Amino acid sequence: MASGFWLGVFLLLSTWLKLKCLETPNGVFDMACRDRYLKIAIALSFTGDDPHFEAVDDQGVHPITERYAAECGYSIDTFPLPGHIEFRASYFSCHAYNQDDQVFHFKFNLVTTTDKGQVVRYDIDKTCSPSLPWSPKEVTCETNYMEASVRSDMTCPSGTNNGDWNTSLTTAYLSAISDWQVMFQGKGELAPMTLTEAREQGYVFDVTDGRLIFRTPYGQPHSFTTMVGGVTMEVVHPTAFSRQNWIVVLVDLVAACSIDEGYYDGSNLVWETPEVPSPLVFGLSSLENQQINVGVNGQLLKQPVAEERGYHVVMHNGAIRISIPYNAEGTYRKSFVTDNQYQEFFVFHLYFEQLLVDENSVETRLRIYRPIATPLLSHPVLAVNRTVIEERVFTVYLGNFPEDVVLVAVKLNGHDFAVPLVNDSAYTISRVPQANATHGYTLTVPFDDPVVSMELFNNGILQFTLNINYTLTVLPEDEPYCHLTSVVAQITAVFPPAFQAICSEQGIRFKLDHQPFDYLWEIYIGRDPLTPELAAQLGYMMQNDSETLLLDVPVFSPGYIYEEIGLKAFFATFEILIKHRRTLTVHGSAVKTCQFPTTELIVCSHDGKMTAVADVSLAMPDGVLSRTSLLDPNCGPKDTDYSKALFSCQLNTCGTRVKLGKGHIVYENEIVVSRKLPAASRNDTDKVTLQCVYRLSGLHRLFSMHKFVSDMPGVGSIIHSKHSVQSQQTTLPPTTKHTTTEPTATSQKPTIKRPVFQSAAHYVKVFDVLKDLSDTLSWQTRKRSDTSQQTRKRSV
């Protein structure tokens, strides 16, 4: 390119009319006079959805559209974080009132729309007196325009000229008239146009007290790009001219900016600009003549500060390469969510100054305001399991999030909870701030909370599992993002409660020392869970405190099974079941069999067998007990001693009589003394009656399958009808009228009202109505299969 030819220039264009000053606007606006522009920052919360600006001067009000801003020297950037709009106005912007290039007065309207759709205007009024003196040539590369200004009193330095300039000069000389015209160099044909025509195409030429100004948006028809030092520059090179008689006045104005977009190298944002931006300066003698400053957000930093912040400036093959750490101070970052991927990017608003002195000692000041962004970077989310098994609480830390990410909800094993949690919740979520402006969240959930899933393995391992689905949201867009994590904790040696059992004279005593995880199980007697109420109802003695459970089960109380019944002794077995509290499957049992001495006893079994040991000494004072029998004389005693006889028979044999009652069925037999014995050895008036009463509802199989199986044992009674002592042993509690235990000391009659027996019992037909009787004794219905896997202990 050619050397510059700077001619003295007269004041050619009208200057701005002076504007009257307005009051300073209110404090919402953060305004600062920078070296080369006025900055106004306004909180997004204040501006509402669609703010825009108007420039105000004596001519009127000028709405600042995107295009108008680029032509007239205004730039508007939105910063979602920290949430403000930044408006920059060049000191040479179209509607600034300029006083000797020293004092600049701005007047704007901020136009916002309220929630109710009302349009509100706020006055903004600011005066700036920049302390930095103007260099002879200045070039500003803003985000949306290039601006060049030169001192208007600069004389034309002697020097070489190039073809372009020769052509301009020739064209100017031939076509110039007294009106100013402009030609754009560099792109083929040089058709001159008037300043009005140029303005229509978006170019602004202006004159202040001491300077000539040229401004152009990027990407104009007359702009061209050129590679300088390996960097692409956009150049617009107008020459304005006018002929006054034989003198041609030419003004050469060049705006050229590096349009490098920069890149991210994994840790730094890198941007380049030519070492010698040759379109702007001609004949630069040496590189020592230049000075470089770097800063951020429109402010330059002193070199030590820049170095401390990790900025690197190196010369590289004719380019100045600037590297800024992606998270350097002053970087803006923003979180994003795409396809449930949490990402973020960083933007650094680089501010760059290059001072160049050419061979004619003309100083050029180049200032560049350039945002450089990283691509979307995925942000690792870290879930840390901080569970301490001994505390029996899940503790999970999730982090680290920047400020624009907040936790709004958690799903614990599929159950939703909004954050913050309600106060009385068993869980807690606390926000943990970190020193570097990030934060995390600590969630705690107790192991034994219902929301935690729990699994017990046969080897005694108790496993707790918590699946956590965190919902985070990115502000201000409120874009949700889910993070899933799972924590598991295992506790070993967790076994079902183990009872110790001992035989006592009165029954069996069960003892349990409570263990921490006993709450996982429930103690069952038959079909019913053991509670103090059930124990009281069944006649058990229960003592329970925080350490030990004691359960005394007297013999003959409900729940026993009797076996090996003999004249001297019999065996009674009692069983406690341990069931899993949630699944109700049997996890264990405590079974104890004890031997008890026989006095009198009758057992009416599930399978329809009546077994009785009865004292027949009164009925047969001197007789031989082996001569007794049931109603059927063929059914003699299985065993006898001096006073007692043991009888055992199926209910449908041995002359047993049967009677249907309301909801029950009564089987009855008698112990009779052989008529063949001499009368002296008999006492006919004394009678021993054996009775078994079964509930009909438990006997459905008797009627459907013609087979005696009762869901529960029968209630047995031995009735000595002539004796004051009615001995009665039952295998069921006295819950039916037939088994009253009241002694009938004064009565000679049997305690039971004698049913009318029709015949010896075989099978009985019943009416349906009888089968529907409710089963109030459900607890008795024990199935053999429940206990099939258990070991049976027997102690005597």
Ligand SMILES: *[C@@H]1O[C@H](CO)[C@@H](O)[C@H](O)[C@H]1NC(C)=O
């Ligand atoms: C300048 O232009 C004139 C007329 O077109 C031409 O004669 C002359 O050679 C040119 N000079 C240079 C240095 O190109």
Ligand SMILES: *[C@@H]1O[C@H](CO)[C@@H](O)[C@H](O)[C@H]1NC(C)=O
């Ligand atoms: C929860 O408890 C804290 C302190 O005890 C109290 O300041 C807060 O208002 C409570 N929040 C709710 C929602 O009850």
Ligand SMILES: *[C@@H]1O[C@H](CO)[C@@H](O)[C@H](O)[C@H]1NC(C)=O
């Ligand atoms: C912030 O600090 C935390 C805790 O010291 C650290 O784990 C995390 O990586 C830091 N994050 C950044 C972006 O420096």
Ligand SMILES: *[C@@H]1O[C@H](CO)[C@@H](O)[C@H](O)[C@H]1NC(C)=O
């Ligand atoms: C996590 O929770 C979100 C919000 O409730 C839901 O859309 C998403 O499907 C959940 N993810 C899983 C894997 O359950």
Ligand SMILES: *[C@@H]1O[C@H](CO)[C@@H](O)[C@H](O)[C@H]1NC(C)=O
């Ligand atoms: C979490 O921490 C607990 C306790 O330290 C540990 O037992 C468990 O294996 C850890 N891991 C997971 C995935 O839960």
Ligand SMILES: *[C@@H]1O[C@H](CO)[C@@H](O)[C@H](O)[C@H]1NC(C)=O
């Ligand atoms: C016995 O007491 C313990 C602790 O007080 C309690 O957890 C348990 O449920 C009680 N057991 C029964 C059968 O009442």
Ligand SMILES: *[C@@H]1O[C@H](CO)[C@@H](O)[C@H](O)[C@H]1NC(C)=O
């Ligand atoms: C039969 O027993 C009754 C009552 O115990 C008694 O009064 C009566 O004398 C006895 N009869 C004989 C023959 O022993």
